[in-house]
Amino acid sequence: MIVKYFLFGVYSKIKENIITINQGDRIYHPGYGIGIVKLISNKSFVGEKKTTFIQLYFARNGLTWQVPANNIPSTIRSIISATEARKIISHLQSWKGKVSEQWKVRATANQAAIAIGDPYRYAEVVKGLSLMKEHSTLSATDLKHLSLGLEFLCEELAEALNKTQERVGELIKDAIASPPAVA
Template structure:
């Protein structure tokens, strides 16, 4: 990780490595710190380089973003009918920050929403999944978040293709 690198964190979205520095605190020898900035939350975060969360990663490429949209369209899985199991799995996907997990959650909840109204928790998970996908995909594809949301919604409504 270098100064100027763009990064992704599932809770804060796209960020940038503002600086890498060495500091001493409480008599501790100089320790390497990374200063991160996340525009969505207007958050600056100074964290020890050794303590960077494992779910921070580099943002996806345009090619990967196109694969995610295709994955939304073609995914034929089904979310659990049990609300507690579904909620736990959806929250785990959000916490992990895996865009394929977001894609499957968004597709599954969108299909469920076509059949019945979603619970408050399901609606929250759907909205978060769309928000996180839109932020990262729009950055990768150079499109507005509104346009990317349209692409995701179109892919979510489409009937799965035969394998």
């Protein structure tokens, strides 16, 4: 059984608007990480017509989640490709943005970036807070956001590049430390 659904603006740089889900596919959810489509089935309950359900399993949390196909959260998306992963590492290296000096503004922006599930935004959170950490002490919230951003980014890049999360962590550190390439 194949299920197709529309995604509306999950993240800015990857333009996919329709996702097709098949049993056995790997997917990504920002709160739960990489998951696998375990089962697609039709079920009916007393007084209701048959509905297609998708059962997802997320190893990071040991979570099994059954959701109606017509109610899949817009934050679920396909896992990025190896090509996209390399673009994200390049983005991490070349990104020149800055984090706000105001802790409330910074915390709100970083939380929003993490919640949306955009790997480019994860990269920006990681780079911004890593560079900030070099010059000052990070707050507990900043440390949490840095840790989450790094965890989520490593998890997905490792999956896309078929590398260990430790190796991807090294690639991320190298990208942050190296100067951007001159065009």
